[in-house]
Amino acid sequence: MTPTLWSLVQYTTTGEDTRLGIAADGLLRTVPDALRDLDALSLLREWSTHRPLLLDLDVEALTPVDGASLLAPITYPNAxxxxxxxxxxxxxxxxxxxxxxxxxxxxxxxxxxxxxxxxxxxxxxxxxxxxxxxxxxxxxxxxxxxxxxxxxxxxxxxxxxxxxxxxxxxxxxxxxxxxxxxxxxxxxxxxxxxxxxxxxxxxxxxxxxxxxxxxxxxxxxxxxxxxxxxxxxxxxxxxxxxxxxxxxxxxxxxxxxxxxxxxxxxxxxxxxxxxxxxxxxxxxxxxxxxxxxxxxx
Structure with missing residues (x-):
């Protein structure tokens, strides 16, 4: 089976802080529990640690998110x-x-x-x-x-x-x-x-x-x-x-x-x-x- 292509996004819903999500096939989904408290920059600062989990990511098992607005994918780069x-x-x-x-x-x-x-x-x-x-x-x-x-x-x-x-x-x-x-x-x-x-x-x-x-x-x-x-x-x-x-x-x-x-x-x-x-x-x-x-x- 061809693996699902996905991207790391940041989003917000009404009254909530910036959250990390997974976008695939036109849907926004939550990240695995191990990444739930991270934003994109925090994840990247520990990229070597989290990369194995992302390599084996089962996108279909993640929960869809409704009513979200996408933000810049990194807030904010050093350079x-x-x-x-x-x-x-x-x-x-x-x-x-x-x-x-x-x-x-x-x-x-x-x-x-x-x-x-x-x-x-x-x-x-x-x-x-x-x-x-x-x-x-x-x-x-x-x-x-x-x-x-x-x-x-x-x-x-x-x-x-x-x-x-x-x-x-x-x-x-x-x-x-x-x-x-x-x-x-x-x-x-x-x-x-x-x-x-x-x-x-x-x-x-x-x-x-x-x-x-x-x-x-x-x-x-x-x-x-x-x-x-x-x-x-x-x-x-x-x-x-x-x-x-x-x-x-x-x-x-x-x-x-x-x-x-x-x-x-x-x-x-x-x-x-x-x-x-x-x-x-x-x-x-x-x-x-x-x-x-x-x-x-």
Whole structure:
């Protein structure tokens, strides 16, 4: 019998705190009793201990949950690192030089506490004439065990799972005129870390359910109109190489997330940006579907 595919989610019901759950076949279920008092970050901090139980999980034996609302699958990671210009087709549409797969990847940070939101969350943007808010469908890698300066071969053992992400970006505020120094011309905080600019979800798919993270279809639509349609084979630096490279910069902790870059189809080259009421959906085969609605502040 084919095992049931599932993901780890966080949810709440009216008047209750954040709880850990299992999502499978369109249903939300409770976790086994041994995990009942944990949230996602607590589980990940003891990933090696709980992994055997999850490997043998009998999803059908778990109790369904009614009337729940999904939250961000991790609240909150210690760090959210993002790989820039990491898809060949995206680099081409942005007019950059063809990335060198042997070069060290470029990373930037998003605020882990204020930018991370969950599925179905509204994302508030400015309507000030300057903001130009863009979408970026991405595969997120969730770290399961602490690692520092690991090799590419060691990286898979430190990955707990994968999640759908959208690296929301405000192109309008990215460049600053009349900066006091050339290095300060680029505002990465305003560009990438506004409130709600890192929607994640719906859940964390364990790594053993993803045989090859470099063969996943990734798509994004706005109001049902497809904008991005590619696959993770387009990555310049693959998932395991990214984890190893990030671990050489900083110690990666359980629950940390690495966003692996976005494929072609972002709005900037076509001056096509998000507006009030837009519904943005990211789909990654085998990982899930993430939907968020844009509202004006």
């Amino acid at each position: 959210v690192l993002c790989a820039g210009a990491n898809y060949y087709d995206h680099a081409e549409e942005m007019g950059t030089a063809r990335p060198d797969p042997d070069a060290e990847p470029f990373f930037f940070l998003k605020s882990p506490t204020t930018s991370v939101v969950g599925p179905d969350s509204a994302i508030a943007i400015f309507d000030d004439g300057r903001s130009k808010v863009d979408w970026e469908a991405e595969l997120g890698v969730v770290i399961g065990t602490e690692c520092t300066a690991i090799t590419v071969a060691e990286a898979p053992a430190h990955i707990a799972g994968y999640v759908v992400a959208n690296d929301i970006s405000d192109r309008g505020v990215f460049h600053r005129d009349n900066s006091v120094f050339p290095a300060f011309e680029w505002d990465w905080v305003g560009h990438k870390s506004q409130n709600g600019f890192c929607p994640l979800g719906p859940g964390i798919v364990p790594s053993w359910q993803v045989p090859d993270p470099q063969s996943l279809k990734i798509r994004l639509d706005v109001n049902g109109v497809v904008k991005q349609d590619s696959d993770t084979a387009q990555m310049v630096t693959g998932v395991f190489d990214l984890v190893a490279a990030a671990s050489r910069i900083m110690t990666l902790a359980p629950g940390d997330i690495i966003l692996t870059g976005t494929p072609a189809g972002v709005g900037m080259p076509r001056h096509d940006f998000l507006r009030d009421g837009d519904v943005v959906t990211v789909d990654i085969d085998g990982i899930g579907r993430l939907t968020n609605t844009i509202v004006v502040k």
